[in-house]
Amino acid sequence: MELEIFERLTTKKNEIKKLRWENNIPAVLYLKGSSQNIFIKKEDFETITRKIPKGRLSTTIFTLKNKDKSFKAIIKEIQYNPVNYQIIHLDFLKLLEKKEISINIPIEIIGEDKCIGIKEGGSFKRILRHLKIKCLPQDIPKNFILDVTDLKIGQSKKIKDIDISENIKHKRHLEEVVVSIIKR
Structure with a gap:
């Protein structure tokens, strides 16, 4: 651009x-x-x-x-x-080639329309929309993708479920919930 x-x-x-x-x-x-x-x-x-x-x-x-x-x-x-x-x-x-920057990266949710828990009558609850990371400019991802297709009522996806490159650092706890399926 x-x-x-x-x-x-x-x-x-x-x-x-x-x-x-x-x-x-x-x-x-x-x-x-x-x-x-x-x-x-x-x-x-x-x-x-x-x-x-x-x-x-x-x-x-x-x-x-x-x-x-x-x-x-x-x-x-x-x-x-x-x-x-x-x-x-x-x-x-x-941006400088060799200087890390902090940036918020959007977390894109896929599979919501096919989610087992939603089909069973559950409700989708999103807790985290972005993940603040630190990395070199060439390692900046456009977004993180999280698939929720297999989630059932009472289950959640956490930060540890996001595929994050080794070149990227973040300060969030790996057990922090990103999305969950709850009873209506």
């Missing part, structure tokens, strides 16, 4: 409003305690994000390009207008 970035020379409120009025999104690029004010074209960002599956924006690696450089980054934070839910600001985190 490639995005063109432009340098933003001001942090004044009226100038930022003008940027938004001109269909741009103000942003900040962070790296090792330093930051750079930038902006991107709203239309370009929306075109790219339409192609990203729901829930995977936080794990998408963008190639940010300006006149003379390009580098990899992920979205650290998105700020929305509370009235119309339009994006009003983005924070990017520049």
Whole structure:
């Protein structure tokens, strides 16, 4: 996913409003305690994000390009207008090849429609939606997949049931429940 970035020379409120009025999104690029004010074209960002599956924006690696450089980054934070839910600001985190980052990875549940426990009259209860991990940029998974097809009423799937690469670290307890099937 490639995005063109432009340098933003001001942090004044009226100038930022003008940027938004001109269909741009103000942003900040962070790296090792330093930051750079930038902006991107709203239309370009929306075109790219339409192609990203729901829930995977936080794990998408963008190639940010300006006149003379390009580098990899992920979205650290998105700020929305509370009235119309339009994006009003983005924070990017520049990725370094040999530096680990902490990131939330979505846990995708599959087999819910075929789940034995649900067919027997049970109810699906989801406890955990994301797993915070630490890894190198090249090891960032798009998501973790957890199959619940074989779950019966009273059973659960835990973090230990997720296939997690050895290159990935997390601080959650392996016995922590992700999903369970409960009686209605």
